[in-house]
Amino acid sequence: MISILKNKRIVLGVSGSIACYKALDLASKLTQAGALVDVAMTGAAQKFITPLAFRSITGRPVYSHMWDEREHVQHVNLGEEADLMVVAPATANTIAKLAYGLADDIVSLTAISLRAPLLVAPAMDGGMYAHPTTQANVATLISREVEIIGPAEGRMASGLVGKGRMVEPAQILARARSVLGQQKGTLSGRHVVVTAGPTREPIDPVRFITNRSTGKQGLALAQAALDAGAKVTLIAGPIAAPMPPDAEVIHVTSTQEMHDATVKACQNSDILLMVAAVADFRPATISNQKIKKTAAEEWGMAISLERTLDILEAIKQRRADSGSPKVVVGFAAETQNPFEYGRGKLIRKGLDLIAINDVTATGAGFGVDTNRVLLINRSEAVTDLPLMSKTAVAEQIVSMAAGILAVKENQM
Numbered sequence: 001m002i003s004i005l006k007n008k009r010i011v012l013g014v015s016g017s018i019a020c021y022k023a024l025d026l027a028s029k030l031t032q033a034g035a036l037v038d039v040a041m042t043g044a045a046q047k048f049i050t051p052l053a054f055r056s057i058t059g060r061p062v063y064s065h066m067w068d069e070r071e072h073v074q075h076v077n078l079g080e081e082a083d084l085m086v087v088a089p090a091t092a093n094t095i096a097k098l099a100y101g102l103a104d105d106i107v108s109l110t111a112i113s114l115r116a117p118l119l120v121a122p123a124m125d126g127g128m129y130a131h132p133t134t135q136a137n138v139a140t141l142i143s144r145e146v147e148i149i150g151p152a153e154g155r156m157a158s159g160l161v162g163k164g165r166m167v168e169p170a171q172i173l174a175r176a177r178s179v180l181g182q183q184k185g186t187l188s189g190r191h192v193v194v195t196a197g198p199t200r201e202p203i204d205p206v207r208f209i210t211n212r213s214t215g216k217q218g219l220a221l222a223q224a225a226l227d228a229g230a231k232v233t234l235i236a237g238p239i240a241a242p243m244p245p246d247a248e249v250i251h252v253t254s255t256q257e258m259h260d261a262t263v264k265a266c267q268n269s270d271i272l273l274m275v276a277a278v279a280d281f282r283p284a285t286i287s288n289q290k291i292k293k294t295a296a297e298e299w300g301m302a303i304s305l306e307r308t309l310d311i312l313e314a315i316k317q318r319r320a321d322s323g324s325p326k327v328v329v330g331f332a333a334e335t336q337n338p339f340e341y342g343r344g345k346l347i348r349k350g351l352d353l354i355a356i357n358d359v360t361a362t363g364a365g366f367g368v369d370t371n372r373v374l375l376i377n378r379s380e381a382v383t384d385l386p387l388m389s390k391t392a393v394a395e396q397i398v399s400m401a402a403g404i405l406a407v408k409e410n411q412m
């Protein structure tokens, strides 16, 4: 469960565009994430999709016009009670109404009684988005702190290619979560650095040494920190899964690259979540050319290795001088004696918290969506989390890191 959206009142305003079908997906994603989604539709939107379709997905009434007794009073409640309003798709007409404060349909009427943040996802064909009128209206909305998300470039319904496609629902969902996090999250205004995934150490131009990390726990941590309202820098090794859209992502490959990016990102940061499965060894020499079978046989088929840099050690030294990051969380994947090895790393690497997982336990470790984690803090207090989703593990760790940060700052 994505906790930031749980029981939040979200008004989804839908105006008339072929992108209405994407709004159904968005309503579904928000509802599945636990939000209470009140859909308000313009008359034009109802030409594309019926209120029944939204009602079936949200399980809540849909507001389709202004003139029945209930709706006319309801718009005020909708606007006042909402935690967030999202207008998606937003046509040129609806954007103009929002900019001018017109209120002649249930979407614009609700928007003008809104006391919460407003997120607008434009969708329009042809040159309508680029037209100076629309651009001026968008600028007006931005000046009033309305957030415009998209539109994206691509093929539009008319067959034209240009800027005007509504962004994907997953991107709007991610933005909704961040906006709510920034309003209400425990890490609002904070900078969190997350490292995720494996690193790769080249042997020659076509071969490398790596490990089985897929980056799932790291991505979940980045999302949990975003949900808590933080600005997130995600330093990602080679990971196939999609990145959280709201994170600032720095792609790296080798341990050296991850070291450099992490050290840089950690200047003036509040929390480092060092979850990457960093390669511990690298080939002592890297061949510029592909190593041929015959040559390898001559060398005796051995690759000699040397130690890579320990990134947390480097951070520990810098932190002693600068005090940044204020909180450092390390991770340890162990196959034996998780508590003893974990505690040793906590002390050696100067961590505030360590999350240890026994990668041999059922349902834990590489590639799966669940994890079984033991947490130890500086006072050696142990939290033994049961098997749970990586998302839930991430929320627990982020919340504990936020707690440690709060305690440290109160002590200063």
Ligand code: CTP
Pocket: 255, 274, 275, 276, 277, 278, 279, 280, 308, 309, 310, 311, 312, 313, 329, 330, 331, 332, 333, 334, 345
């Ligand atoms: N780590 C790091 N730099 C490295 C290796 C690991 O910063 N070169 C970090 C990991 O991201 C993790 C923590 O150190 O947060 C522990 O990683 P782990 O691989 O479990 O420990 P190691 O220090 O490599 O120790 P060992 O090989 O003895 O298990």
